[in-house]
Amino acid sequence: MSESIEARAKRLIAEQFGVDPEELKPETHLVKDLKMESLDKIELIAAFEEEFDIEIPEEEAERNVTVGQVIEYVKAKLGVK
């Protein structure tokens, strides 16, 4: 089976912050827990755009502050339930 959207999203986030994907919970907060800075955010947006072949405007990215929200956002963008 190919890697799920959730697993792919977690892999990208884990790579960005140098953590183990297993440590990422839906409620893990990008800023408070993973200490996301401005450049991390831009890099993550670029990584997600490339991985999922989608376009992510910054004002949409802004609304997703937890790992769970990011995964739901990507699923919605791809039209997956």
Place this chain on the structure above:
Amino acid sequence: MGLDTGIKGLGVDLMEIERLKRSVERRGRRLLEKIFTEEEIRYCFSMGEPYQHLAARFCLKEAVLKAFGLGLGRGVTLRDIEVKLNELGKPYVEIHGRLKEKAEKSGVSRIIVSMSHSGEYAIAVAILTG
């Protein structure tokens, strides 16, 4: 006290040049284009050490946002802040889009900026005045 200096905001930003270089190496042109305008990219890559110039510009953009008390999002992107050089090589910024509207609303008519780099770091400051 009560003296009106005309200063409406101050921002500073410091970064490791290598940090930006790593990001660009990982994400390529897509990342560059989210931060810099075509002209900025062209200028920096025409220099011997492009990343120190890119990092100083990144800092300057962040410093301007901080001076306005803004983060990214809310319709503002780093590309809305364009770093240019005058004929003497002194930097100035041009702002566009939502940020320009915000400046007009807040009565900011001038943005005074400076940037520098040394060794591993780049730094920039921005002052907003009426």
